[in-house]
Amino acid sequence: MIKFSVQKNDILDALTTTAKAASTKSVISALEGIHLSLTGNQLTVTGYDLELGIKSTIDVEGESDGVLVLNSRLICDIVRKMPSGVIRFDEYEPLKLNLMCEDITYSIMGINSEEYPVLPELSRGESFEISEPLLKSVIGQTLYAVATIDTKPVLMGSKFEIKNNELNVISVDGIRIAIRKESLLHEDFDFVVPAKTLSELLRLLSDDESKIATVSVDRNQGIFSIDKYTVFSRLLEGDFFDYTKIIGMPSNIEAVVNVRELMECVDRTLLLLNDKIKSPVDFTFSDNTLRVFCETAIGKLDQKIKCDYSGEEFRISFNSRYILDALKNTYCDKVKFLFVQNTALKIVPLEGDSFTFIVSPVRRR
Template identity: 40%
Template sequence: MKVICNKDKLCDAVTNVSRAVSSKSTILALEGILLQAKGDSLSLTGYDLELGITTTIDAKVESEGEIILSARLLSDMIRRMPYEVIEISSDEKLLTQIVSGAAEYTILGLDPQEFPELPTVSGEPLLEMEAGALKSMIDQTLFAVAVSDAKPVHKGSLFDIKESVLTVVSVDGYRLALRREPVKVGEDVSFVVPGKTLSEVSKLLGDPEKQISLTISKKHIIFHIEGYFVISRLLEGEFLDYKAAIPADQTTEILISTRAFIDSIERISLLISDKLRSPLKVSFLDEVIKSSCSTTIGKAHDEIACKKTGDDVDMGFNSKYLLDALRACSSDEVLLQVNGPLSPMKVVPKESDGFLFLVLPVRLKSE
C-alpha cells in the first residue's frame, strides 16, 4: 500500500475515528485503526465491538492495500509532522513508513485480516433531521443516563417515535430527562442507544443545519454524519415506562428565572462536596424561593424571586441532580411543578412541551 494525503484531513479523520478504538484490549487489532487505500480515497475505521466509526478522505493512491496501525501512535505521529503532505506506505511484511518532508517513522502494522468485520445495516434510513436538533436532544438528556449496571438498558437513551414525534428519554433511578422534536417518519418504533455512542455522536455533529440520517436494524443503528458512519449496537431489555413515571398533577407551580436559580444553588453548594454530603433544602413560598444547607463546615442561605401558585412546600434535593436539570434547560424561564414534598419535581418550559426533567426529592431530617 502507498498513499499520499493532506495532513489536516488525515489528522481530523484519525482523531474522530479513534473515538471508537479500544484503549486496552486483549485483541490488539481493536487498539488500531484499519486503513484501506482504494481508487482515489483512503478509508479509516475504528471498532471496539460495540461502537464503530468509519470515514473516507481524498487521497492519491499509488498502490492499493490495507493495514492496521496503532491509533495512539498514528495520531501522535501525524499531529507532529512538519508539512501538509503525508505519505504512508507498507510492504508485504507489514512494515509501514509514515513520511512528511525529512520526518520519517517506520513502525510495524498488523494484518488487516485480524480486524473484526463491522455489522451491516441495510435498508433505507428511518429518519432524517437537522444535526442541531439531534445534538440538542442528546445533550439535554445524556446527563441522566445511568452509569451503574443495575439495569443495563438504562445505560442508554430511549428513542421513542410515535405519530411523527421523536421523544428521547434517559433515566438513572434518581432523575429523568425527556426531549421531544417533530420528525418526518412513516412508522412508529422504539429503540435504546448506548450513552457512550450518543456522547461520540454529539461530538461529531458540526454544522447545525446539515441533514443527518439514522438507519436501524433489529440490533444495530447507523448514524450518517457529514462523511462519517457511526455504527452501534442497540441495548436490549425493557426500558422504564416513562409516561407512567411522570406525575400527572401538581399542587404547586413556580415560575423562575433559570439562570437566577442556577446561581443561587451554586452559591449554596459551595459547602457541599462528595465528603460533605447534605441535602439542599428548598422552600417554595409566595414570591420567593429560600434555599439552604448545613454541613460540618458551616451553613449557607440564599433567596431568589419567583411567581408561585398553589401551596407552600419545603423540599430536599441532591444539589448536583437539580443543577444538572436546570443547566439542561434551553429557556430563560422554566416552570417547576410539584405535588407535595416527597413527589418528583417536574421542570418544564413555560409555553411548550419540548423538554421535561424530573428530579426526585430526598427526605429532610425534619420529615
C-alpha cells in the same frame, strides 16, 4: 502493500475522529488500532471496538491498494507532529510502514488486519432523516440523566421513541428523568442508544441547519450518517422504564424560577459538600420568594431569590447536583417548577412541551 500520499490535515481529521471508537486498552491489539483500506484513490479509515465504530472515506493519491491496521494513539500522534503538507504512507515490507514528510521519516510496525473485526452491515430496517442541530439538541439535553451504573443495562442509554409522528428521547437513572420531544414524520418504532455513542455523536454533529443526518436501525445495530462520518453502534436491549405514568401525574403546586439565578444559588451549596459530607439543598417557596438553604459540618448557607409563587409555604429538598444538571440543560431564562405532591419535581418550559425534566426529592428524616 498499501502506498499513498495525503494532505496532513485531511488524514489527521479522519484519524483523530475514528480513533475515538478504537479501544484504548484491549487484549486484542488490533482493537487498539485504526484500520486503513485503500482502493484506487479512496482511503477508508475505521475505528471499531465491537460496540461503537466510526468510519470515514477520504480522497488520497493512491499508489498501491492494500489494508493495514495501525496503533491508533501512535498514528494520530505521529501525523499530528508532522509539518503541514503531504505525508506519504509506504508499506515497504509486509506490516512495515514508512511515514514520510519533507526530511522526516518515521518507521513503525503495522498490526495484521486479519485480526481486525468486520463492521456489521445493515440488511434493511427503519430509517429517518433529521437535521444535525436538532439531533444534537435532543441528545445533548437528555444525556445527563442516563444511568451510569449497570444495575439495569438498558438504562445506560437514551431511548429514541417515535410515536404518533413525534420523536421522544428519554433518559432515566432511577432518580431523574429527562424527556425531549420534537415532531418527526415516521411510523412508530423505538431503539436505545448507549451513552458512549451519544457522546461521540455530540462531537460530530454540527450546528448547521442545512446539514441532515440519517439514522438507520436494524435489530440491535444503529447507523448514524453524519457528514463525512458513519457511526455504527450496538443498541441496548431490554425493557426501558415506563415514563408515561409519572409524566401524566397532575401537579398541584407551581412556581416560575429564573434559571441562572437559581443555578448560582444551588452551585454555592457545593462548597459545603464533598465525597464524605452530603446534605440536600432545601427549597422553601413562600410569597414570590424562594429560600435556598443548606447546612453541613463545613458550614451553613442561606439565600433568598425572587420567584413567581403564590401559595402556602412549601418546603422540599433535593440533591444539589441533580437540580444543577437539570437546570443547565433547559437552555431557558425561566422555567416552570411543577410539584407532584412531595413525590417529584417536573421542570418544563414556560410554553410548549419540548422538554420535561423530572427530579425526585430527598426525603428528610
